[in-house]
Each structure stands twice: as C-alpha cells, then as structure tokens.
Amino acid sequence: xxxxxxxxxxxxxxxxxxxxxxxxxYNKTYVDTTGVMTDELKNGCETIFGEGDYSILLEPDxxxxxxxxxxxxxxxxxxxxxxxxxLIELVQDGYAKGGLHLLIGINPDGAVEDIYFLxxxxxxxxxxxxxxxxxxxxxxxxGADTDENSIDNVTSATYSSKGMxxxxxxxxxxxxxxxxxxxxx
Amino acid sequence: xxxxxxxxxxxxxxxxxLIKENPTLVTLLGMCPTLAVTTMAINxxxxxxxxTFVLVCSNLxxxxxxxxxPKAVRLPSFIVIIAGFVTLIxxxxxxxxxxxxxxxxxxxxxxxxxxxILGRAEAxxxxxxxxxxxxxxxxxxxxxxxxxxxxGSVREILGSGHWLQTNSWEGITIPxxxxxxxxxxxxxxxxxxxxxxxxxxxNKIANRKPPAEISCDNCPSAAICGKNKEQCERKEDAA
Amino acid sequence: xxxxxxxxLSAVFVNNVVLSQFMGICPFLGVSKQIKSSIGMGGAxxxxxVCATACTYPVYRLLEKFNITYLRTVAFIxxxxxxxxxxxxxxxKIMPPLYKALGVYLPLITxxxxxxxxxxxxxxxxxxxxxxxxxxxxxxxxxxxALILFSGVRGRIEQSDIPAAFKGVPATxxxxxxxxxxxMGFAGLFQ
Numbered sequence: 001x002x003x004x005x006x007x008x009x010x011x012x013x014x015x016x017x018x019x020x021x022x023x024x025x026y027n028k029t030y031v032d033t034t035g036v037m038t039d040e041l042k043n044g045c046e047t048i049f050g051e052g053d054y055s056i057l058l059e060p061d062x063x064x065x066x067x068x069x070x071x072x073x074x075x076x077x078x079x080x081x082x083x084x085x086x087l088i089e090l091v092q093d094g095y096a097k098g099g100l101h102l103l104i105g106i107n108p109d110g111a112v113e114d115i116y117f118l119x120x121x122x123x124x125x126x127x128x129x130x131x132x133x134x135x136x137x138x139x140x141x142x143g144a145d146t147d148e149n150s151i152d153n154v155t156s157a158t159y160s161s162k163g164m165x166x167x168x169x170x171x172x173x174x175x176x177x178x179x180x181x182x183x184x185x
Numbered sequence: 186x187x188x189x190x191x192x193x194x195x196x197x198x199x200x201x202x203l204i205k206e207n208p209t210l211v212t213l214l215g216m217c218p219t220l221a222v223t224t225m226a227i228n229x230x231x232x233x234x235x236x237t238f239v240l241v242c243s244n245l246x247x248x249x250x251x252x253x254x255p256k257a258v259r260l261p262s263f264i265v266i267i268a269g270f271v272t273l274i275x276x277x278x279x280x281x282x283x284x285x286x287x288x289x290x291x292x293x294x295x296x297x298x299x300x301x302i303l304g305r306a307e308a309x310x311x312x313x314x315x316x317x318x319x320x321x322x323x324x325x326x327x328x329x330x331x332x333x334x335x336x337g338s339v340r341e342i343l344g345s346g347h348w349l350q351t352n353s354w355e356g357i358t359i360p361x362x363x364x365x366x367x368x369x370x371x372x373x374x375x376x377x378x379x380x381x382x383x384x385x386x387x388n389k390i391a392n393r394k395p396p397a398e399i400s401c402d403n404c405p406s407a408a409i410c411g412k413n414k415e416q417c418e419r420k421e422d423a424a
Numbered sequence: 425x426x427x428x429x430x431x432x433l434s435a436v437f438v439n440n441v442v443l444s445q446f447m448g449i450c451p452f453l454g455v456s457k458q459i460k461s462s463i464g465m466g467g468a469x470x471x472x473x474v475c476a477t478a479c480t481y482p483v484y485r486l487l488e489k490f491n492i493t494y495l496r497t498v499a500f501i502x503x504x505x506x507x508x509x510x511x512x513x514x515x516x517k518i519m520p521p522l523y524k525a526l527g528v529y530l531p532l533i534t535x536x537x538x539x540x541x542x543x544x545x546x547x548x549x550x551x552x553x554x555x556x557x558x559x560x561x562x563x564x565x566x567x568x569x570a571l572i573l574f575s576g577v578r579g580r581i582e583q584s585d586i587p588a589a590f591k592g593v594p595a596t597x598x599x600x601x602x603x604x605x606x607x608m609g610f611a612g613l614f615q
Contacts, residue, residue, distance in 0.1 A: 007258040014254075014262050015502065018269035019495055025273050026494050029280040097549060121287050123224070126368065156368060159612075213593060216453070217537050221446035260534070261505050268498040276494070294497050294544050298537040300450055373444045374605040381590075381597030389589040 035065030035077065041103065044116035045079060045087055048105035052081040057182065070178050072170065078182060084108045086182055088171040089118070094130075094163035096121045102164075104171040110179075111144035112168050127160035139164070143172035198317050202324030208301045209332040209380075210387045215301040218292050219333060220376040224344070227351050229337030231285045233330025235278065235293065237323065239270045240302050244310040244322035251311045263306045268297045284351075301329060332383070339379050344370030428558045431551075435562030437610040441538050442570040443600070444607060448538030452567075453596060455529070456575040466568025468529040470561065473542050475511070476504050477560035480543040481553050500543050508534050538567055574603055 035058055045054045057068040057078045067077035072090075079087040085105070092100045101119035104112060115136050122128050129135070138151045148169065153161035175182070208214045215236075222232045246266050254262045275293050278286040286293065296302065305325055310318040342348050346363030350356030369375045439445060442452045448469075455465045480500050487493050512530045515523040533539055542563045546556040577599050586595050 003257075007255040010253065010255055011258040011262055011265075014265055015498070018265055018498060022269055022272050022495060022498070023492065025276055029276040030494075031280065119284070119287055121290070123371065126371070213453075214450075216449040217446050220449060261502060261509075264501050264505050264534075265498055268501045272494065272497050275497075291541060291544055291548070295447070295537045295541055297497055297501050298534075298540050369605075372608065373446065374601045374608065376446065377597045377601035377604055381594040381601065384597070385587075385589040385594035388594070 035067045037079075040118060041079065041089065044103040044118060045105075047116055048087065048103070048114040049081070049085045052085065054079050054081050054085075054087070068181075070174060070181075072174055074167075074170070075174065078174075079103075080182055082183070084183075085113075086175055088174060090167055090170065092163045092167040092170070094122045094160040095127045095157075096123070099127060100130075100160065100163045100167060102167055104168060106143075106171060106175045109144050110172060110175050112139050112142035112172065115139055115164070115168070122157070122160045127157050129154045129157045130160045130164050135161075135164075139168055142168045195317065195320060198320040199324040202321065202326070202328040203331065204328070206325075207328040207332055207387075208325055209329060209336075210384055213384075214304055215299045215329060216380070217295065218299060219336060220373070220380060221292050222289055223333055223336040223340055223376065224371045225288075225341050226334055226337035226349050228285070228288050229333035229335075230330060231278075231282070232289055232292065233326070233333040235274050235289070236296055236299060236301070236329055237326025238274050239267060239296055240305060240326040240329075241319055241322040242270045243267045243302055243306055244318040245315060247306045247310040248313055248315045248318035259311070260303075263303060263311075264297070267302055267306070271297045301325060336376075336379060336383065339383070340370045340375060343367050344372075344375060428555065431555060431558050432562035432565070434613070435559055436566040436569060437607065438613050440566045440570055440607050440610075441541070441563045442567055443604040445541070447541040448536050448567055451533075451536055452571060452574065453593070453600075456571050456578055459572060459575045462571040462575040463568070464525055465529045466564070466571050468526040468533060469536065469538065469567050470564030471526065472504075472508060472511070472530070472533050473539055473560040473564040473567075474557060476507060476539055476543055477546060477556050478553075479503050479507055481546070481556055484547055496544070496547070497540075501540060504539055504543070505534050538563065570603070574600065577603060 035056055037054065037056055041056075042054065045052065057080060059066040059068055069075040069077070074090045074092055076089045076091060079089065085107070087103055087105045089103050090101075091098050092102065094100045099121040101117070101121075103116040103118055105114050105116070107113040117131050120128055120131060122130070132154070135154055138146070140146075142148075142151075148165040151161075151165065202208065206212055209216065209219045218232055218236070223229045243263075243266055247263060250262075250266075271294065274296075275286065278289075278293065305322060309321045313321070338348060341350070342359055342362065344366055345368075346361075346366040347356040347358050367375075370379065435441070441447050442449065451465060451469075456462050480503055483499050483503055484493070484496060487496055487499060508530055512523075515526070515530075542560050546559055549559070551559055578596060581595050581599055590598070
C-alpha cells in the first residue's frame with residue numbers, strides 16, 4: 001500500500017511547496033509598470049525633446065491604471081507634456097516577433113522628431129544595426145518631408161528596417177487621427 | 186564521497202568541472218544554449234551564470250532530499266525542483282536586468298531541460314552529501330560559463346568586430362573587423378562551426394582521443410531510458 | 425487554411441528548430457547516425473510534440489484563469505514528463521509493434537528542449553489551439569527533416585580522411601554548420 005501512496009504524495013508535496021515559494025517570490029519581485037512613467041521612459045522622452053513634464057495618458061474611468069492606446073495593435077502607451085509634444089511607445093515586429101520596442105517622438109508638425117530604443121530583440125550585429133545614429137537620423141521629419149520610400153533599408157537588416165518604417169508610419173498615423181484627444185487631457 | 190577526505194578532494198570536486206570534465210567542450214552536454222545565446226560574449230556570461238545559479242541550488246536541494254524522494258517519482262520531482270529555480274532566476278533577471286532577460290529569451294526557460302543540470306542531479310547530487318554537491322554544481326556551472334564566454338568572444342569578435350559590448354557600453358572595438366565583420370559567425374551556421382573548432386582545439390591541446398560520439402556514457406537521459414547502458418546501446422543496434 | 429500551411433512551412437524551412445533555433449541539438453547529434461534511427465526518433469518527436477501541445481494548451485488557459493501564468497515552466501515540464509512516461513506504459517501494453525518502433529526513443533524526449541521550446545513559443549506567439557497544433561506538427565517535421573538529411577551527410581563523413589583532432593564530434597558540427605548554411609537560403613520565404 002505504501003508503494004502506491006508515497007510517490008504521488010511526495011511529488012504533490014514538492015509541487016505545492018515549489019509553487020508556493022514561487023508565488024511568494026513573484027509577489028516580491030514583480031512590479032506592475034503598466035501606466036507608470038519609469039526612469040527609462042523619462043530618459044527616452046528627455047533624450048528626444050529635452051526637459052519637460054511628461055506623463056502617460058490614462059483612461060479616465062478605469063479602476064487600475066490603463067494607458068490610452070486608441071486600440072491600435074502594438075501601442076503600449078502615449079506620453080505627452082500636455083502642450084505640444086507627443087511620444088508614442090510601441091512594440092513592432094522586426095525580424096524577431098516584437099523585436100523592436102521603441103519610443104517615437106512626434107513634433108507639432110505631425111512628423112517624427114526622433115526615435116529612442118527602449119529594447120531591441122533583433123539579431124545582434126544584424127538587425128541591431130538599425131540603432132546606428134546614421135540610420136535613425138534619416139527618420140527625422142518622417143511623415144512630413146520624408147516617407148518610407150525615401151529611406152533605404154540597412155543592408156543585412158532588411159526586416160528590422162521595414163519594422164522601423166512600419167512603426168513610424170503607425171505613430172504618425174495615430175498622431176494625425178487622434179491629435180485632439182491627445183492634447184485634451 | 187565521505188566528508189573525512191582531505192581538502193584536496195574537495196578542491197577536486199570543484200575544479201573537475203572547469204577543465205577536465207568541462208560540460209560543453211569535453212562531455213558535450215548542454216549544446217543548445219551554447220550555440221544559441223553566444224552571439225555576444227556578455228550574453229554567454231549571463232546565460233552561464235544563470236545556469237550556475239540553478240545548478241548550485243538544485244544540487245543543494247536534491248542532495249538534501251535524496252532520501253525522501255521515492256525512486257518511482259525521482260525524475261518528475263527533480264524536474265519540478267529545477268523548473269522552480271529556473272522560474273526564480275527569470276523573475277530576478279526580469280526585475281533587475283531586463284536587457285539580459287530579453288536577450289536570452291526562450292532559452293532562459295529552456296535551462297530547465299539543459300542536460301547538464303538534470304545530468305548532475307542524477308549522477309552526482311542524488312548520491313552525494315550536500316557540500317560536495319554544491320561544489321560540484323559550482324564547478325560545472327563555472328566551467329559552462331567559461332566555455333560559453335569563449336564561444337561568445339570568438340563569435341562576437343569575428344562576427345561583429347567588437348568585444349564585450351553591452352547595452353550601456355560600446356565594448357572594445359577591434360580594428361579592421363569592425364568595418365568588415367564576418368557576419369557568418371553570428372549566424373547559426375557560424376555557431377556550429379566555432380563550437381566544432383573549439384572542441385577540436387581542446388582535443389589537440391589535451392592530446393586526447395576525441396570523444397568518438399555523443400554516447401550513453403555521458404548522456405543523462407541514459408539513466409532515464411532504462412537505467413542501464415545495455416538497453417540504451419541495444420537501441421543503437423536495433424536502429 | 426492558408427495561414428496554417430504557412431505556419432507549418434515556415435516552421436520546417438525558415439525557422440528550422442534544429443538548424444536555426446538550436447533546440448534539440450543533443451538528440452540531433454546523438455541519434456542521427458543512421459537513417460533508420462533518425463526516422464524512429466523523428467516519428468516519436470512529432471507524436472510527443474503534437475500531444476504535448478494538446479495537453480499544455482488547456483493547462484495554460486487554466487493558469488491564465490487563476491492569473492498565475494508565471495508557473496507555466498513548472499506546469500509544462502511536469503505535464504510533459506508525466507505524459508511521456510504515461511505514453512510509454514500505455515503503448516507498451518496496448519500497441520507493442522508501435523512501441524517497438526518508437527518506444528525506445530520516448531524517454532529521451534523528456535529532456536529534449538525542442539518539446540518544451542515549442543509549447544512555450546506557441547504561447548509567446550499567441551497562437552490558438554489549432555494554430556498551436558499545426559506549429560507543433562511543423563516543428564516536429566522540421567526536426568525529423570534535419571535529422572534525416574543529416575544522417576545522410578554523416579554517412580559520408582565517417583569514411584573520409586580528416587585530421588585526428590577533428591574526428592568525431594568536431595567534424596559532425598562542421599558538417600552541421602554547412603547544412604545549416606543551406607537552410608539559410610529559405611530565410612525570408614514568408615513574412
């Protein structure tokens with residue numbers, strides 16, 4: 001009889017103990033950063049537009065902090081200084097799924113001011129080349145005096161380059177569509 | 186291994202993993218992460234240290250529990266304990282080093298099924314006392330880190346022309362290679378090639394007969410697939 | 425339907441699980457000595473991957489319901505390990521011929537990272553049940569294809585004259601590098 005009870009019992013105890021300890025550890029280490037202005041985001045905003053009082057647009061009625069995304073795919077949050085500057089935080093597929101996590105600054109003309117890389121999951125040495133300053137510079141004014149056809153993809157980083165363009169298109173698009181809503185709050 | 190042995194043997198437990206029984210280059214375990222995350226030296230170190238952490242902790246717990254766990258559920262129990270520590274290290278990395286967390290990606294989860302860890306649990310920790318088990322885990326883990334770092338350095342220098350680059354630091358730029366990097370080395374094909382060459386170099390230096398094949402001698406799964414070598418070999422013959 | 429075909433084909437050729445994602449390298453190098461054992465191992469892996477996906481998908485939904493998705497690694501590996509052992513026992517009793525063909529490879533699969541890898545990546549990619557099953561099928565096929573192709577290459581290496589230090593595993597890895605290079609030709613086929 002003991003042979004039938006002991007093994008499953010021990011295994012169950014181990015599983016329960018492991019799960020219990022893990023949920024303890026999870027609660028200790030997990031920090032909910034949804035809708036919170038982290039240092040990284042703040043740093044990104046200041047790199048693009050300089051000093052300012054930036055904050056994330058939040059849904060007014062929600063109980064928990066829920067950033068406004070206008071139901072656009074990949075958009076994580078929309079940041080503004082409440083006057084004229086708008087930054088859009090989004091995740092875009094490059095070569096890797098969700099490989100580009102960007103902060104795109106849009107100036108009052110509705111064109112790209114600059115791009116800040118929050119996280120890049122592309123192939124090191126290939127896709128990560130889109131971070132090169134010389135490439136990012138080309139995106140300045142994207143949506144006004146340049147568009148995706150006038151920027152050449154980086155050699156050996158074609159998909160990442162396409163991802164960058166798609167992300168900028170999306171950001172410019174959101175700005176032109178929702179301009180009023182963004183600056184109302 | 187009795188605890189009345191001299192400190193020499195304790196030292197031996199520790200150093201054997203570094204060189205003599207180096208998990209990747211000599212006993213050929215844990216090849217998947219070795220190939221996958223070593224496009225940059227820093228990722229190699231990160232992966233190696235994460236694995237070391239899991240290895241030391243799981244060796245410690247398993248050698249403590251070795252008499253409590255019934256034979257019938259030995260493997261599932263080991264795997265659950267290992268998976269627990271893997272989840273723990275992924276929490277820690279996600280919280281404190283998010284860039285490394287995203288660079289290692291799915292391979293962080295896959296530490297769970299890294300043959301080195303289950304192999305050491307099965308071959309060493311489940312038969313030995315706590316202290317030697319910890320040293321064994323530490324030695325094996327650091328040996329693994331060392332070979333990952335070597336792989337990563339070779340691939341990063343040849344493939345992208347810099348060394349030890351991180352998110353916040355440009356790294357050491359290698360003249361000429363940084364303007365004409367050999368991209369093939371950071372692609373999958375280059376990974377296989379560099380690992381093959383490293384093993385060959387180790388063979389040459391050690392002047393040792395190359396490990397003929399990945400065989401049941403070192404295979405941790407051998408213990409799972411019938412607890413004896415004959416059955417495992419019969420499988421090869423039957424094929 | 426088109427989407428499912430693309431999932432399978434891109435798993436087999438573009439993102440080949442062994443040659444470009446480096447999962448399941450140990451069995452890839454260990455079992456690919458002969459074509460016959462490669463086919464056996466490949467069959468067992470396809471079977472286990474599809475079934476493991478079918479098992480882990482509801483488990484994940486359950487975890488999601490209780491908001492404890494962070495336990496997925498523990499839950500998945502336990503489910504896979506138990507499932508493999510169960511299949512082995514059942515197959516031995518009920519289908520001896522099938523057990524004779526595939527059974528010996530089954531236990532090796534618990535520690536095959538490709539199986540855990542495919543279940544985790546199904547979740548990460550946000551696939552539904554049907555898509556996950558097809559992705560698992562594609563990944564299994566990819567593994568088998570790599571194994572079978574490579575066992576052909578390996579037959580030739582055994583007979584060639586190579587420097588002593590390169591004999592065995594190093595030469596095998598160098599050959600794997602060339603096979604992997606040829607798969608790079610498929611990159612960008614879909615997207």
